[in-house]
Amino acid sequence: MASLPPGPRESPTRQIARWTRQPTVFLESVQREFGDVFTLRFPGYPPLVVISRPDDVKAVFTAASTVVEQGPFPPFMRPLLGDQSLFFLEGVPHQRERKLLMPAFHGERMLSHADTIRRITRAAVERCPRNQPFPLASIVRDISLDVILQVVFGIGDAGRLHALHRLLAGQSEQARRTRNVSSLLTTIAMLLVPGPTLDSLYRWSGRGLDGSGRLDVSGLFPWRTAVRLQASMDQLLAEEIRRLDDEALENRDDILATMAQAIDEDGARMSPAHLRDEMVTFLVAGHETSATGLAWYFDLVLRRPDVLARLRTEIDQAGGPARVTPQQLQQLPWLDATLRETLRLRPVVPQPARRLLRAMPLNQWILPAGTVVLPSIYLAHRRPETYAAPETFEPQRFLEQHFGPNEFFAFGGGNRRCIGMSFAMFEMKMIIATLLELNLSHAGPPAGVTLRAITMAPDTGVPVVIGG
Numbered sequence: 001m002a003s004l005p006p007g008p009r010e011s012p013t014r015q016i017a018r019w020t021r022q023p024t025v026f027l028e029s030v031q032r033e034f035g036d037v038f039t040l041r042f043p044g045y046p047p048l049v050v051i052s053r054p055d056d057v058k059a060v061f062t063a064a065s066t067v068v069e070q071g072p073f074p075p076f077m078r079p080l081l082g083d084q085s086l087f088f089l090e091g092v093p094h095q096r097e098r099k100l101l102m103p104a105f106h107g108e109r110m111l112s113h114a115d116t117i118r119r120i121t122r123a124a125v126e127r128c129p130r131n132q133p134f135p136l137a138s139i140v141r142d143i144s145l146d147v148i149l150q151v152v153f154g155i156g157d158a159g160r161l162h163a164l165h166r167l168l169a170g171q172s173e174q175a176r177r178t179r180n181v182s183s184l185l186t187t188i189a190m191l192l193v194p195g196p197t198l199d200s201l202y203r204w205s206g207r208g209l210d211g212s213g214r215l216d217v218s219g220l221f222p223w224r225t226a227v228r229l230q231a232s233m234d235q236l237l238a239e240e241i242r243r244l245d246d247e248a249l250e251n252r253d254d255i256l257a258t259m260a261q262a263i264d265e266d267g268a269r270m271s272p273a274h275l276r277d278e279m280v281t282f283l284v285a286g287h288e289t290s291a292t293g294l295a296w297y298f299d300l301v302l303r304r305p306d307v308l309a310r311l312r313t314e315i316d317q318a319g320g321p322a323r324v325t326p327q328q329l330q331q332l333p334w335l336d337a338t339l340r341e342t343l344r345l346r347p348v349v350p351q352p353a354r355r356l357l358r359a360m361p362l363n364q365w366i367l368p369a370g371t372v373v374l375p376s377i378y379l380a381h382r383r384p385e386t387y388a389a390p391e392t393f394e395p396q397r398f399l400e401q402h403f404g405p406n407e408f409f410a411f412g413g414g415n416r417r418c419i420g421m422s423f424a425m426f427e428m429k430m431i432i433a434t435l436l437e438l439n440l441s442h443a444g445p446p447a448g449v450t451l452r453a454i455t456m457a458p459d460t461g462v463p464v465v466i467g468g
Contacts (some may be wrong), residue, residue, distance in 0.1 A: 003365045004047055007039035010224040016042040023350060023456060024449045027379055037363065039281060045072070046370045049362070050351070050461040051381035054361060054386070054406040060354050060373050061406065061414030065091050068354040070103040070416055071212055072372060081284060082277030085109060086419065096264060098419055101278070104258040112253055113151045114326035116428055121148045121434040128466060136463025137295040143431055144291040152242055152282050154254025155219035164236050168283075178294075230463045255282070284422065289348050290424050292325060292432060292457045293339075295447075296346040300393050300460045301338060310334055313437060329429050337398035339428060343410035347377040347394055348455050352412040379458070439467040 008015055008030055018026040019042070027050070030038055035057065039049040051057060060068065069090050083088055086097050103109065124143045128134055145168060146161075155161045240256065249257045256279060263269060270278070301307055314334045318324045329335070353376040360367045367373065382390040386407050387397065411418035418424070443465045447458030 004039045005037045005049060005365055006034050012041040012043040015040055020451055022449045024378055031379060046372055048372050048374055049367060050374045050376050052376045057375045057406040067360055070358055071353055071355050084274045084277040085281040087281060099421055100262050100264055104255040105420050109325040110423050110426055116151055117147055117427055117430040118434050121431050130466050133463040133465050136298055136464045137462045140294040141291040144287050146285055147427055148287055152255045154252055154256050167232050237276055241275050275450050288418055288455055289429055292348045292455050294428055295458050295462045297342045299447045299458055300342055315433055321433045322403040324433055328453055329433060333399055335429055340398045341395040344381045344408060347381060347410050349458055350378055351376045416444055440464050
């Protein structure tokens with residue numbers, strides 16, 4: 001007989017409110033009360049079973065595609081990303097898409113972008129003040145966005161680059177400003193409103209795309225902003241895709257050009273609509289996630305002089321921040337350990353999600369079909385039997401012990417592990433090394449965790465100072 005693990009008895013509305021306000025506090029409190037496997041209930045969703053034991057995580061990550069599927073996603077994501085996004089493909093189409101896209105994010109092609117990432121980072125820090133605090137989080141967001149636009153999309157023209165950067169950065173900032181009295185309702189509504197109703201809500205919440213006058217309540221419901229962002233972004237991306245026909249692709253090394261030249265098993269290339277969906281997917285999946293990981297990195301490392309000194313010594317021995325090669329950077333053990341420990345202690349994404357297509361045994365329970373299983377990255381990375389002193393930032397653990405894919409899975413797991421993981425790690429290492437050309441120090445208290453869309457981000461701007 002199908003059965004579910006125990007969980008909080010409070011209403012689904014109360015549970016999602018607690019999750020939205022204090023996600024890590026909520027998870028830890030429920031785990032203390034109900035153990036390592038528990039059921040949450042959010043309005044509009046099937047039962048959510050949270051797991052963190054390595055054996056349970058393995059069972060879910062290795063389950064056949066006839067048993068589990070990816071998701072569910074918040075309803076607003078499909079209209080934004082498009083039906084051909086890698087996020088929404090299942091089974092054989094998903095496997096074929098990963099095989100088609102994988103070469104762009106690995107090997108020498110990935111390392112070839114090192115100089116561009118370094119140049120983007122240096123240009124960003126040139127704009128930072130000296131000897132006075134500034135929010136590092138906003139700087140690494142700008143850097144991450146420019147890396148997406150130049151390395152992934154291949155935009156080199158200054159005018160086009162500025163237009164798209166200004167559009168996306170400005171809209172992201174407006175979205176962040178909704179973190180006020182209405183932010184809880186905004187987040188819940190964006191998660192729960194069914195996708196087909198979004199367009200009518202977009203049009204209701206502001207002037208609407210047709211210009212009809214409405215009461216402007218976009219501070220409470222940001223759908224109008226989201227639709228205008230998507231329309232403007234689609235127009236600019238369509239122009240970039242059209243330019244592919246006019247430029248010699250073999251002379252370009254950006255990821256979009258690589259995708260446009262890729263040929264699948266049937267000898268076909270990706271259509272413009274398909275390219276658009278994957279470009280938006282990489283933008284959404286790669287921008288805030290890398291920036292958030294970098295913000296957490298410096299929030300933790302700058303508070304540990306011993307860790308920072310060892311890091312500087314390692315990079316100096318490899319030629320120094322300005323001259324270390326991308327090949328050398330990939331081989332620096334302490335840099336790798338500090339980044340992995342950051343992603344262990346402060347995972348950017350709370351958990352992947354898998355929906356059961358049929359009943360699945362899990363310990364003493366038989367989870368019914370339709371249940372959503374959430375392997376919690378946050379809780380799995382804090383298991384004391386896996387990580388000694390799990391609340392402590394201690395990179396040395398990654399030099400002394402290997403952690404399996406069901407113990408450390410900051411980029412997800414199974415056949416759904418983030419396709420851009422290698423590129424993201426490389427990008428962050430390049431940015432870290434370049435920022436260490438500066439004399440950085442922290443200028444505020446340690447950050448707490450806040451939920452921002454699909455990420456767990458610092459609740460401060462991570463203020464730092466560049467010394468003389």
